[in-house]
Amino acid sequence: MKFLYKSMYSALLMGAMGLNATAQQQLPNSGFEEEWINCVPWTSNGNSKDIGSTPSGWCISQVIGVSGLGKTEVGFKTEGYNSATAVELKNSPNSLLSTQTVPGYITLGKTWSTSVMGNKNDGGSFGGIEFSGRPESLEFMYKHTGTDGEKATVVAYLWKGHWTQKAVPGNIVAFGSPKTADMVDRDRCVLGLDMSNSLGGAVTHSDDAELIAVINVEIEDETTTISEDNNGWKKFSAKFDYKSDATPEMINVVLAAGNYFGGATAVKQGTSLIVDDVKLIYAENDKNVYPGVLNIEMLGNNLASNKPATIEITPAGEGKCTFTLPNFVLEMAGEEPIVLGDIVVNDVTTSEENGVTTYNGDVKGLQLAGGTIVADVTLNGTISGNNVVMNIDVMWSGIPIKVTFTSTTSGITDITVDNSNAPVEFYNLQGVRVNADNLTPGIYVRRQGSQVSKVLVK
Known part of the structure; x- marks a missing residue:
């Protein structure tokens, strides 16, 4: 025999292997009350400098610039909804080139950005965390202030397998060309979005790669206000669009102050988003x-x-x-x-x-x-x-x-x-x-x- x-961890979560149920996994540090750690932005040339902080389990899109020149903070600790701590994300002017706007967002994956003296801009999130639940929706509390009507973006997706994009430029330089790296599970690749205006090489995927569920929406002003007594806090909720019955292996969540996929010219300085109590909701x-x-x-x-x-x-x-x-x-x-x-x-x-x-x-x-x-x-x-x-x-x-x-x-x-x-x-x-x-x-x-x-x- x-x-x-x-x-045991995998077996706990495998509903298809005899449990006939879905584990109600939740996101890490969903209230942002746990430890905040030094933020060391990922770059393809191996950055080790930190700027600002980020809640453990999450990554804020702080930018380190060129060896520290042009470093910019876009995420901060602030007072929460009925708690001590929430995350404030703010589209901010680059500390070296004020005409350039650094987008404020937070993700379960890794943030990245690239630029050549304000040109050839690109960035986003890649990777995520291991996950095999099948939640019905995503919910959180928020406050939003949009410059020129810019709306916040909410992106969440479940997948299995992996996508790899070759030769993605992954750091900021003043002159010349950024160093490139092969990027695994870039957000645009997993979501199957148009890559024609994105930097990097060919995209390949493993045989089992599959997008299972997705949320990709703007926060609308009509979102229900909880109470005037709660200092303007509102509740966001959106259902996942399931495209497959497969069991997920990974999840990523991106919460952005502004137009996350719109590119550098779409991001407006001053647009801000405060978020708290980010949780997954499962079916009754x-x-x-x-x-x-x-x-x-x-x-x-x-x-x-x-x-x-x-x-x-x-x-x-x-x-x-x-x-x-x-x-x-x-x-x-x-x-x-x-x-x-x-x-x-x-x-x-x-x-x-x-x-x-x-x-x-x-x-x-x-x-x-x-x-x-x-x-x-x-x-x-x-x-x-x-x-x-x-x-x-x-x-x-x-x-x-x-x-x-x-x-x-x-x-x-x-x-x-x-x-x-x-x-x-x-x-x-x-x-x-x-x-x-x-x-x-x-x-x-x-x-x-x-x-x-x-x-x-x-």
Whole structure:
């Protein structure tokens, strides 16, 4: 029997491999409250100088100029919407050539720009972050001031595979020619936009390259105002246009103060955009399944340690969800297992701060084991990306049962053979132990001692 060990991180997110659900991944540092770091703009000639700062996980389009001459800041920390911090982006005059405008934008990828003494201008974003969810829409709070009616731009896209453009000029020079570099996953290439007015060479792509979903819109003035009491903050929301049923591998988000794809002449000095609370919105009742392990304590006894299990999170409206721990079983030494069934907590309250979602809920008189057991359940926990910790406290006839669920996000990436003496156990994705000698093709959770991994049996 041959086992192909996959990354636990990838397996958590692969809905097509037996989970039949979409992981509700969120964007990093979505409220910009986490650490801001020195911004070191990427250039094709290896820039190492910093200018200004950028929120961790994001990149602001600060420009370093020619070895520091002409360096220009276009992004700043400012007061947020009901929080201490937001990002202000502003189209600003170049500090050396005031007639040249540096566009202000922020991205999950890397920003870049090129110019030859104010001519042959180009730039944008390339790359992004690993991602395999399928969100329904993008939402954030904002304030916008447009010079001569210039509108802000919102670009977000999901894709798989890679596009490579040869010989893209990627730094600013006073004379001569910028150094070129092969650029992977340039925004225009992934989006399939017209490249005739863009600098760089031929574009090729991998066989599996595919644009899966996109948002490419301007922020309209008609966007709903939340309240005059909130100092003019407005809410932006736009749905992704899905072009494929494939599972994404990457995401990029670009928020620009002005006309992002319009070119140097379209960008107006002074146009500004303040953004906060950038989040992905998932479809109502889109169940999300997280594999992991359970630890169970009862009356001071450890009934289970690192027992494979899954939990389900089902959205149920703004700030609400339903939590389910399927097929919960109490196994006590020398006793027949007690099959309690599904632990379901409805109307769980959720709140998000700094990319961490907190869950709190309870249920009284939950009927388990076909109604023969009645228990009270209290739930509290957090999800940050794909790191999940849930505390499920069960009170049964005055007896407390402490259940802790933790997601498993590490794993083995190569084919390997484990020669340790600990017994090997296999569980299906519902947490039920199965016979290791009788496995059919599919995904299983493998435990050997304290080591837990996910395996694909072929």
